[in-house]
Amino acid sequence: MDFCWNHPFGRSITDQYTWEAARLLGRKHRKRTITWSTPFCSQPGDDIGAAFEVVLTSVRQKFTAAVVGGGPAGSTAARYLAQAGVDVVLLEAKQMPRHKTCGGGIVQRAAAALPSNMAIPWQRHCNTAELHVGTEHRFRVTRTAPILSFCSRAELDHELLRAADGAGAHIWSPCSALAVQHQGNRVELVTTEGRFTTEFLIIADGALSPTSLAAGWRHKPLYVPALEWQLFVPDDSLVKFGDAARFDVGTVDPGYGWVFNKGDHLSVGVIGMRHKVGGLKTALARYVESQGITQIRTKIAHGGVVPVARGRAPLVRGRVMLAGDAAGVCDPLVGEGIWGAIQSGELAAKAIINASPNPWQVQEHYESTMGEIVLSELRAARMLARVFYGQPDLRDWLMESFGQELTEALTDVMLGKTTYGDALFSLTHWVRLLGRHLLTKKSAAKTK
Ligand SMILES: Cc1cc2nc3c(=O)[nH]c(=O)nc-3n(C[C@H](O)[C@H](O)[C@H](O)COP(=O)(O)OP(=O)(O)OC[C@H]3O[C@@H](n4cnc5c(N)ncnc54)[C@H](O)[C@@H]3O)c2cc1C
Numbered sequence: 545m546d547f548c549w550n551h552p553f554g555r556s557i558t559d560q561y562t563w564e565a566a567r568l569l570g571r572k573h574r575k576r577t578i579t580w581s582t583p584f585c586s587q588p589g590d591d592i593g594a595a596f597e598v599v600l601t602s603v604r605q606k607f608t609a610a611v612v613g614g615g616p617a618g619s620t621a622a623r624y625l626a627q628a629g630v631d632v633v634l635l636e637a638k639q640m641p642r643h644k645t646c647g648g649g650i651v652q653r654a655a656a657a658l659p660s661n662m663a664i665p666w667q668r669h670c671n672t673a674e675l676h677v678g679t680e681h682r683f684r685v686t687r688t689a690p691i692l693s694f695c696s697r698a699e700l701d702h703e704l705l706r707a708a709d710g711a712g713a714h715i716w717s718p719c720s721a722l723a724v725q726h727q728g729n730r731v732e733l734v735t736t737e738g739r740f741t742t743e744f745l746i747i748a749d750g751a752l753s754p755t756s757l758a759a760g761w762r763h764k765p766l767y768v769p770a771l772e773w774q775l776f777v778p779d780d781s782l783v784k785f786g787d788a789a790r791f792d793v794g795t796v797d798p799g800y801g802w803v804f805n806k807g808d809h810l811s812v813g814v815i816g817m818r819h820k821v822g823g824l825k826t827a828l829a830r831y832v833e834s835q836g837i838t839q840i841r842t843k844i845a846h847g848g849v850v851p852v853a854r855g856r857a858p859l860v861r862g863r864v865m866l867a868g869d870a871a872g873v874c875d876p877l878v879g880e881g882i883w884g885a886i887q888s889g890e891l892a893a894k895a896i897i898n899a900s901p902n903p904w905q906v907q908e909h910y911e912s913t914m915g916e917i918v919l920s921e922l923r924a925a926r927m928l929a930r931v932f933y934g935q936p937d938l939r940d941w942l943m944e945s946f947g948q949e950l951t952e953a954l955t956d957v958m959l960g961k962t963t964y965g966d967a968l969f970s971l972t973h974w975v976r977l978l979g980r981h982l983l984t985k986k987s988a989a990k991t992k
Pocket of ligand 1 (some may be wrong): 881
């Protein structure tokens with residue numbers, strides 16, 4: 545057997561497999577949550593070396609496309625591929641439904657990209673958003689359509705995976721990808737459930753993306769830290785937050801805090817909008833207190849990272865593509881990630897559908913559509929984020945002068961009525977903004 549595999553963590557490949565097998569077997573014995581279908585771990589106490597051998601020699605499954613990760617990016621990719629008649633397998637490490645650390649706030653432009661025939665388990669729709677910048681500025685936007693809709697990510701992701709399954713994708717779960725090998729006109733994938741051979745591979749395994757490291761990418765995406773508490777509180781505390789989604793810029797520096805009333809509990813969190821923002825836990829505790837949330841029956845705390853860029857790393861290597869958090873496509877202004885996950889999953893699938901079997905054309909297709917639809921949007925958001933979080937004096941002046949207009953414009957982006965790019969670069973937009981601002985000032989002066 546040839547063992548020139550790329551692998552994460554810099555261990556020899558044998559060490560890597562053994563380490564993975566040991567880790568997974570250990571987890572099985574501790575929690576008993578993993579169910580195994582390969583014979584190597586059907587008996588507790590099996591020899592790890594034997595387990596390792598079975599992984600290497602087990603039956604090779606062949607598919608036209610494979611997707612690693614059953615989050616919104618992976619499930620969307622698998623669904624589009626299956627709908628187009630492509631023989632696709634999706635590998636998900638965890639037993640679904642699984643927990644995913646997330647505020648569960650789905651902006652309208654992401655919600656609109658979900659399958660129309662899917663029964664989405666929404667907890668609440670939210671037509672009002674409130675933006676507080678420091679203690680001085682408060683802006684409120686109400687629209688007839690929901691700006692944000694709330695869900696439990698475990699349920700949403702489970703439904704999306706079922707939609708992929710319903711479209712004809714083969715789902716292997718739980719099944720972890722361990723190593724990736726590029727081999728001429730195919731890609732080989734070693735997993736906890738045996739070996740897979742595929743023509744194209746989409747890696748959508750989330751923010752830390754171990755599979756992209758295994759496939760030869762040298763770095764993880766660039767990410768910022770976030771912390772979320774699910775707070776189960778008495779009804780009067782829930783009612784206090786009403787129907788509005790609340791955002792407080794400056795809760796962490798740089799970054800913001802949020803409060804979502806999800807019906808039976810509050811999702812309260814903070815996100816630092818720079819790579820190394822410390823003190824999140826203290827900032828969140830202070831934020832909760834400042835919101836007058838004192839009677840907490842149950843608190844469930846989770847932390848995670850939000851990948852806001854991939855630096856200069858390519859999105860495609862040979863026949864392997866990155867999508868979702870693995871591609872670093874979260875919004876660098878607001879930290880929202882589901883829109884980018886769904887878009888990139890769909891575009892990766894469409895590149896395979898429209899341009900295979902030629903890998904160069906698939907690569908070109910994916911890079912150009914991602915550049916046009918997703919990356920240009922993130923670039924514009926990044927420019928805004930630089931001002932918003934990096935230049936507090938300029939931000940405060942802008943918010944004082946145009947705060948309501950800017951909040952309306954941001955809402956339009958979240959609704960999918962416009963894009964960051966259009967809002968930022970369209971001269972007419974700025975002229976209109978200035979005109980509206982001057983008119984408001986004039987009428988305010990008259991009433992005085
Ligand atoms: C605290 C916090 C709050 C957030 N709040 C929001 C919000 O309110 N709204 C919003 O839009 N975004 C939010 N985000 C971001 C959002 O959660 C992500 O952008 C989104 O989940 C990305 O989806 P994905 O499909 O790329 O990855 P994921 O949803 O992370 O899915 C990746 C999947 O891959 C699987 N996997 C991992 N490794 C392997 C492997 N080796 N083999 C097989 N499978 C594997 C994982 O089990 C997982 O199921 C938040 C993030 C954080 C950290």
